[in-house]
Amino acid sequence: MYRLWGYVRHYWPRYAFGGLCLVVTASLAMAVPYLLKRAIDAIEAGMPFRQVAIFAFSIAGIAVVQAVVRTFSRALIFNVGRDVECDLRNELFAHLETLPVSYYQNQQTGDLMSRLINDVTAIRMLLGIGFLNLLNTPIYYAYGLTIMLALNVPLTFAALAPFPILLFVVKRVSRRMMEQTLRVQEELSNISSLVQENVAGIHVVRAYQAEQVAVDRFARRNQILTDETLELARVRGQLGPIMRTASGLGVLVVLSLGGSQVIRGAMSIGDLVAFIGYLNLLAWPTMAMGWMLSIVQRGRAAMLRLEQIFAVVPEIRDEEGVRPAPALRGGIEYRNVSFSYPDATAPVLDGISFRIEAGQKLAIVGRTGAGKSTLVNLLPRAFDVTGGEILVDGRDIRTLPLHQLRSAIGFVPQDPFLFSTRVDDNIAFALDGNGNSAGRDAAVRRAAIAAGVDEDVSGFRNGYETVIGERGVTLSGGQKQRLTLARALAATPQILVLDDALSSVDTRTERAILSHLSESLEGRSSIFIAHRLSTVMDADLILVLEDGRIVERGDHAALVESGGFYAQLFREQQLEEEIETA
Amino acid sequence: MSDRPRKTAGAADDPYREADLGRAYDGRLMRRLWGYIRPFRSTFIASLLCLPVTAGLSLLQPYLLKVAIDEYVSVADTRGLLVIAVLYAISMIGEFTFLYLQYYLTMSVAQRSLAALRVDLVSHLQKLPARFFDRNPVGRLVTRLTTDVDVINEMFAAGGLTMLMDAVTLIGIITILLVIDWRLALVTLTVTPVLAIAVNFFRIHARNNYRRIRDRLARLNAYLQEAIAGVSVIQLFAREEQSFARFRELNDHHRAAHHSANIYEAALFSVVEAISSISLALILWYGGGQIIAGTLAFGTLVAFIEYSQRFFIPVRDFSSKYAVMQSAMSAAERVFELLDRSVDIESPPAGKVVDGRGSVEFDGVWFAYNRDQPVLRDVSFKVEPGEKVALVGHTGSGKTTVIKLLNRSYDVDRGRVLVDGVDVRDWDLAALRRRIGVVLQDVFLFSGTILDNLTLGRDDVGRDAAIAAAEAVHADVFVKRLPGGYDELVRERGNNLSVGQRQLLSFARALAYDPRILVLDEATSSVDMESELLIQDAVERLMAERTALVVAHRLSTIERADRILVMHGGEIRESGPHAELLAKEGLYYRLYRLQFAGTQGARETTAAGAE
Incomplete structure (x- = not known):
């Protein structure tokens, strides 16, 4: 986790300012029920209309200021989350490029992809919405509790009694939700590879009349996906009602207990309304707190998994004392x-x-x-x-x-791997891009002719600008090999x-x-x-x-x-x- | 669907570009989706019925509050207050129960109907002609089945139905407000035009942003995947810096899209909150005055405040739900477009099944993959039952195409292909393909065990039969050496097997299928000498007692063939046994020297040298 601070540090002024705006936003939000209470008290006390109007206009004024500050707070904090995500991905990518072939022989592309996508996302969530709520919840509670206690101590305790349970339940449910989400994602990727395989081997399936077998096999996997997704829906569906229970229970308590207090004259109606207002304001941060605890958990796990990658020391690298040869x-x-x-x-x-x-x-x-x-x-x-x-x-x-x-060294490997970019980009892969483009084109052409692939390429619809792979032309094995040869020749290696x-x-x-x-x-x-x-x-x-x-x-x-x-x-x-x- | 111009025609050039997002509701697509929901309609209707119940119970609560204050608190009726509190509790429990029920029922309908849709898609894929797969890359088809179907699911989970519920709620709130006090209601609702304008403004930006984000994320991930797959090439050419620079650029673009989306989302969130507070101020200002004037009850004011708060939550979520609906519609459009692709090659209604001895005849066959570029020109030949015929020719001469026409991977443009004297288009397709065993150059192995790959899961091929086939083509030698034997798992596309081993497996697969007619496209790639000898022998066993049509790349194969057909430029130029054709010193003689004497000769001799 300490490592994470290293990333946030670059953006700390924005992050801190976002946090400050958040404090202001929360303070303004908390002022509204208070003003509401004062207004209602004023109405109840039969004060002049002007007095009530002042409170009403204050609320409207606060709303406008709050809109501006809140926009800043959310945009700033969420954007820092994106910034760190971006940096983290860059650093991971750069690191992965230094790792030798032997590392990749034991790694699956899918697993690495998932780390660079899902784990980095988990960290972004932690820094964005996680941080926002981490800050929000204490602020809301500090204000809310102070004011509510000042209004009515026993009612405060009674109204907030269900909240700890709620916190616990939300935390559990949201953790299960995240776990289940991962399971669904895994099933989705299973089903993708199944379809991919089926389509890639369709000629075999068809020649051997195995269509029904293939469909049945898919249907079985599909059923698993459906079950897992429904399980996710079951868990996810609980979250909404639980969220609403928080404020609902509080209102119920305030209504029955507070209502009788009002009847006894121990409390004003304004206080009652303000109480309901504060309860509503506290419900969301409480819910978010539970949710956030699981975000933190997941963020930490993600960071650990990323650190595993960072911890791999490239076996093959420039050792100390390396010095370039003249030529x-x-x-x-x-x-x-x-x-x-x-x-x-x-x-x-x-x-x-x-x-x-x-x-x-x-x-x-x-x-x-x-x-x-x-x-x-x-x-x-x-x-x-x-x-x-x-x-x-x-x-x-x-x-x-x-x-x-x-x-x-110009290396032409046994397995002709080409990138799904344009033909000329593939051939010029080892050329430095900053040279003049005419020179580059000439070099590409020369290499293609030497590799015996110029005629093939000229026959493509867009010639050297044709894109290779799924997005463009499909190449034969021989064409691929000759293009990889051209790629090696283009840079005129020794x-x-x-x-x-x-x-x-x-x-x-x-x-x-x-x-x-x-x-x-x-x-x-x-x-x-x-x-x-x-x-x-x-x-x-x-x-x-x-x-x-x-x-x-x-x-x-x-x-x-x-x-x-x-x-x-x-x-x-x-x-x-x-x-x-x- | 074909009568409408496709909006996404340009997408073929750039698959990362999100198709233009169109309407959020399309009746035609909805009706088709309904076809999948229909089997679960009672559940679906039950989930729909939950909507008004949930909304009603939710809207009852502020009203109970009003009654409590106006009718009990104000007259100091504690018992009455308790009754209201109990009612409030009941309405709450009811609301949550129905909320949960509604969500779960909807999802269960959605999941089960989309599962059926996916199975339909996969079944349809099995029937689509080879031409279709020539033009549609695997990745795109997988996306239809996974991502696109998932996007439709989102419509159920977070879009369409909840939007319906939101609409019910909004109308309910407005009605209740008007009924309670129409003047105060009108004052409260004065903010709605501002709200509508604001939400619409952000909706447009959210849509554009959403599209941009999808687009950039797809590019980023595609680049990432390829950079990992090609990392050895990047390192071999010392291009790490350049590759990283490109990644950073894509990463930056992706971030920028999110940055601007974050700003709009933050602003939307804040503006809606602000308008909600302003409406609160309006209620206080006007309602307060009324109370002072004695024309409004206190509880009414409280109820108004509660209702107006509930009014803004669905409004705030509207733009994101709208975006979900839009993308669900374009996803549905793509999915149904795939389902509507015509199958082209189908079994005729009363397909013939002939139990002949396995003759093949091409009668004046013309064929082109692309119009104007015929690959076969008036090809005619006949293969007698049990005869072994080798097809020989330069790359692009049309050899492989002949094979593909035989089992109706493609249909001829002109002429006829006859199997046992019956036009293949009159054959029952399943029966036709049951007679023909095809072994193609690139051996395709599925994930699963070795045995699975021999039987392909068909239950008419037993374990013993599969193993016997493997023994006959010498595949059992290496299979037995694997730790799991026939139950050893084949890794990704058979990475744990050598090229030669994979070929032997494909021979075993064909032998287990026991076809009357064998079609073989010999691999050109070189294998080691031991495997080469095994393969030669296996090919011979495979062809024994069958009609065989072989695209030959092995010297041993052409020497053993009864007859050789020499193809050139889509025509059959020479025909006859090996020695006879050699003696003619014509096209075959030249081809032989070029193809077989060069590569094959060297390989054959190395094989001999190894002995």
Whole structure:
């Protein structure tokens, strides 16, 4: 909770002023029943009409002033709540961006989203409506009690007797309401994923005549949602009547007890009316108090959950003593590198050593699961090595600023993730946006041509301005891969890494791309993971990986000569071609 | 609905934009909603009957106060006062009981009818043609079923019916005031025009704000979700700062919308409170004078004060309820629009069921996804029962389309598709699809167990049959190694399974379905060599003793096929067995070299090398 003050502090003048306005508002509100009492007393006492009119005009005057002050108080306090919400979200977002891939492997997107949305909302409520009532209730009580006690002590106690019970009940009911609300939200998200899955797999459902099964399955989940929502309605419905009971019971007490006092002459009618007025004014803050207690509870729980995220220290970050290299040229060396996942017994990579000079091409061949992807993912420090070291231009990559290292690498991952923005925005993703736009467009176009995707993009209705994803064009796997390649090429990185990035591209297109690439890769280093040998043959160094170890190394000619796995692969391929041409 | 121009036509370009909010009440939509409420109409009527009772009991209370003061307190009748107090208590208990009852009954009607609406939507989705899903992204459809239906629910929970109740209350108050003392009533009500103007002013702003907030929140959340999903890409390209800057911008916009909404809401709240106090002052000023003049009783004044206070609560809440109604109406419009989408491909009234041996014939078939761009041009071929035919061609040649026409995912534009000699459009749709087993390239796995994914929940496929199918296609080898075996849960889209394993599962699924005709779209993505060998063998077993139509990407598949159809530009250009076509050195020969010798050859040889 202490952390929360750090956020509020930036806005404290507005917050404090809002609080001050609130005090004024409450004071003015409390003056009204008092003036009412005085007016009624004046009427009862048969005072001149002018006297009554003065009270009436005072009430109207107060109303106008109060309207202005109240607007300020509410707007200021609620807006600070929104400000803190906004800051908190920003900070969470910035923090999440520093957390490494390994963190996200154990987190569900939905859960993170819920923290950034629901938990932050709970904190905003705490600071907005929560704070408002936290301040309001004592003020109202201080005034209300003072005046009511001054008017009639026994009646005050009698009228307020039901309030503590009310407070307790409201607190319980509103807590159950919040819990139930969460449950309903959860069911809603369950039902969303069910529908999402059903629609995404509709062709399967239909081909296998499983429509009725799917509908039944949905209906069952739907029934659970309905039950939970009705339960929420049951709890929520109680709140209104309970709220009203507060003022109702008080009025009842005042009417029966106070009424007989008036009859006995122990109390004026004005006092009776004022009493009813004060009771009405106190009912809401009392109700709000109970509600607020659960808001505080929920806000604290939310803050705890957010602090869990803040507490995660990014494993991969710039350590102290990091200093930038003048300019990276792209020489890469792995020295006895090993890597294993935290809880795994067998290492994914073991004793990997190799070296390529700036401007050379490295190729990695091997079966699925041999560790090829892991090997290249260590280079931009998606993970850190668990043994050995990786050097770029002779410097351990952990001594380079992350930003410099990653900017020097154009990475084309196996899974082609694109953002649902425009095509050109996706390709220019790694370009600095402040350059002139003509230069940017030219770079985008160049990269698209080199990646063999320019023709496809030009065929879209809005060309490079076409939006990708649900809002626009749906891309084929091959198009996605070529766009991610263009994205990597656009920033002309010193090192290009292709992690089996052309698997969905047909052979002819791949050949075209490779011939383009060899031109634009002039003077730059590259690492290719590939299934097709044609991609690999011209590499300066070829590594054959098996179970996390390098089992063969050399250039194409040497590997063919050595007669190992690679040579066998190549022979089979040649044989195939001979059969074909025969 | 189709005869009306769609207001939201532009929304396709920008799904975050809230559709223009229109009327708060639309009779046509209400009548359709009534269709869902009808089955629960007795409950609904009961809840409606609670409304006047609640309002009446609530309005009785100030009147009791008046009677207490004027008729008992003023004449010192303590017993009479107690009677009134008891009546007051009874009216209170009654009011709360009916209030609760009304809310709960309404919600139970709302929940049950909306549950039925959701089931209708899902059932309808099952029948919509493939074309529909080509154009409507999944996310949008999910929104219809969840968010939109929920917005309609809000109408019951916090809008429509309570507005009705508010109206009853307001009219009741005005009537009572006029009856008690029409002069004082008129004085008290002089504030209402000001009130109406103020509320209307804020209503317009509230509506605009509401729309802006929804719009900006949607953008913010969408960006957030994508940034989390793509965090590795952001980090790989060292774009954290830029990505954060964009988020901050969206976040700021969202905050600004709320800031201005807060100001308007605060002002509305304050203004209504102020007007309520002013009316109190008016009552005192005029009523006080009357009392002094002896023409008004004290209790009447108190009753007036109480009534006027109750008058302003519903007025204050009016604008937010109005906004709820508006969005409920536009949500209902979208929901019904989806329900009204025509099904297009339906089973004919007296659909034929033929027990043939599984022949397939395309007779002069033309087909286009988009008008003017035919994907199939006059395609004719025949597959005899038990024959295995491979379709080969370049990307975009129309191979996959052939498959989709066979089980009526789409209907032909011209020509005929015949299964066992009967036009597929004359077939009983269920029976047709029961004969055809389809295995598509991208294997789709549902959340649930492995077994669920094999049977798809159909009760005509038993556990044993499913397991036997899995054994036949070599899927049981890896399934048995899973901790839960066949009861192991498949994680999100089968993330815990490899590409090859997922393919084997889809083969098992098809085999368990035991179709007469097998349609297979082979995956192009590469798998490891072990899986490749298993898959090759599984494909062979799958095709055995069936008519098979395969979009082939495997060398082994084309070599085993009885006949190969070579497609190009939507036409069949060559046809014949593998060796014969190769010898012709025509289109097939070129395709073979490009597609199979390049990729497949390498993969086949690596597979061989692994042995």
